[in-house]
Amino acid sequence: MESATKGAVEGALDWSADKVVGLVKKFLNRELAFVEDKKNVETIKTQRESAEYRLLRQFVPKGPLPILFQVGLALREMERDKDRVKELKDDVHAKHGTSGVHIAELVQIGVITQLLARLVRISQSSSDVQKRLTSFLEQVDFLTLFVRKEDEKSIEAKSKLVRNRVDTNPTRMMILFGSGYAKNVVVSILKKIGNDPRNYMIQTQDEGFQIIGFVFAPELRAKLTHWSDTISEEIERAKRKPRDSSR
Amino acid sequence: MRTRGEGFAGSAVTRTIRLYGNWSKRNSWNRLELFSLKGTPKEFRVALLKALGLDVDEKGVYVTKDGNPVIDGYIDKPVRFENMAIFPGSTIVLDDNPLSIASYIEEHGEIS
Numbered sequence: 612m613e614s615a616t617k618g619a620v621e622g623a624l625d626w627s628a629d630k631v632v633g634l635v636k637k638f639l640n641r642e643l644a645f646v647e648d649k650k651n652v653e654t655i656k657t658q659r660e661s662a663e664y665r666l667l668r669q670f671v672p673k674g675p676l677p678i679l680f681q682v683g684l685a686l687r688e689m690e691r692d693k694d695r696v697k698e699l700k701d702d703v704h705a706k707h708g709t710s711g712v713h714i715a716e717l718v719q720i721g722v723i724t725q726l727l728a729r730l731v732r733i734s735q736s737s738s739d740v741q742k743r744l745t746s747f748l749e750q751v752d753f754l755t756l757f758v759r760k761e762d763e764k765s766i767e768a769k770s771k772l773v774r775n776r777v778d779t780n781p782t783r784m785m786i787l788f789g790s791g792y793a794k795n796v797v798v799s800i801l802k803k804i805g806n807d808p809r810n811y812m813i814q815t816q817d818e819g820f821q822i823i824g825f826v827f828a829p830e831l832r833a834k835l836t837h838w839s840d841t842i843s844e845e846i847e848r849a850k851r852k853p854r855d856s857s858r
Numbered sequence: 859m860r861t862r863g864e865g866f867a868g869s870a871v872t873r874t875i876r877l878y879g880n881w882s883k884r885n886s887w888n889r890l891e892l893f894s895l896k897g898t899p900k901e902f903r904v905a906l907l908k909a910l911g912l913d914v915d916e917k918g919v920y921v922t923k924d925g926n927p928v929i930d931g932y933i934d935k936p937v938r939f940e941n942m943a944i945f946p947g948s949t950i951v952l953d954d955n956p957l958s959i960a961s962y963i964e965e966h967g968e969i970s
Contacts, residue, residue: 626898626899626901626902628905630902631902631905631906631909632909634893634906635906635909635910637891638910638944638946639946640946641890641946641947642890642891642946643890643891643892643893643946644890644891644892644893644943644944644945644946645892645893645895645906645942645943645944646892646893646894646895646943646944646954647894647895647896647940647941647942647943647954648894648896648954649892649894651943651954651955651956651959652892652959654956655956655959655960655963658960659960659963673964677964678957678960678961678964681956681960681964682956682957682960685956685960698955699955699956699957702933702935702955702957702958703957705933705934705935706932706933706934706957
């Protein structure tokens with residue numbers, strides 16, 4: 612009883628006005644910040660210090676992309692906490708739209724890092740890598756299709772959508788992603804595309820609970836060595852155009 | 859008037875962590891401590907807000923300044939009383955979520 616009383620008194624003292632004054636003094640001296648739960652800061656701090664983030668960060672300009680990279684890596688860390696993931700994705704969608712969510716999710720599943728690793732190997736300079744990576748991210752809504760289990764009912768429509776986008780998008784490629792039950796839906800869509808007589812080039816990366824599918828235009832089959840090469844080609848075309856028109 | 863936190867004795871712990879890396883020219887991560895508001899009594903939070911020139915709305919849901927809800931510009935949403943983060947400098951009030959935290963750090967890292 613005496614111990615409980617002592618504890619209550621100490622607790623009351625901890626939340627006293629004097630305590631507030633002391634904390635505010637430290638705050639005004641820029642020595643202290645207030646947060647609800649330190650786990651969010653720790654999550655972001657961990658991602659910022661990770662080798663993967665530092666690698667990605669080198670090749671994008673200041674602005675939303677580094678933030679979305681951090682968020683994507685944070686999503687990977689917290690993916691077992693469904694409520695937290697949903698809340699974070701809702702925040703990203705509200706501020707950065709669907710493309711922001713897609714970029715974060717592509718970082719989460721490692722596609723951006725895979726792309727970057729390839730770009731670093733084939734590019735001439737770091738500025739070249741930056742241009743190519745940015746080109747991909749700017750077209751992320753056209754280059755990716757996040758398949759849901761509900762898409763099972765529209766395999767034909769989705770396969771047609773992918774083929775149309777591959778045919779009309781300058782990069783001549785598209786990425787499909789599905790996890791859990793949607794993984795089988797991705798496989799069904801890819802199978803449908805594979806049956807097209809135009810003979811689209813399809814590569815898959817099966818990671819157990821999820822799958823990433825890359826679909827390329829038929830005309831790229833012969834010369835394509837890696838799916839990221841199509842982006843490089845697009846940049847080269849863009850570089851040539853102004854020169855051609857000036858002649 | 860003193861605010862008392864009777865019944866919160868068990869959670870009366872100042873939770874601080876040391877941070878590393880660049881924070882800003884004036885205030886580096888190495889120096890900044892974090893005080894977790896999790897588990898603190900409502901009276902304490904209100905007293906803290908008032909000391910910082912802020913307040914909470916009548917329903918106790920959102921942080922206010924001069925009677926208006928404080929908006930977290932990084933997510934364009936009002937800051938929740940039960941989920942607030944307050945950073946020094948210009949007393950920047952945010953909703954405590956990873957996107958706002960990352961955005962804040964990214965922006966202030968650019969100062970140096």
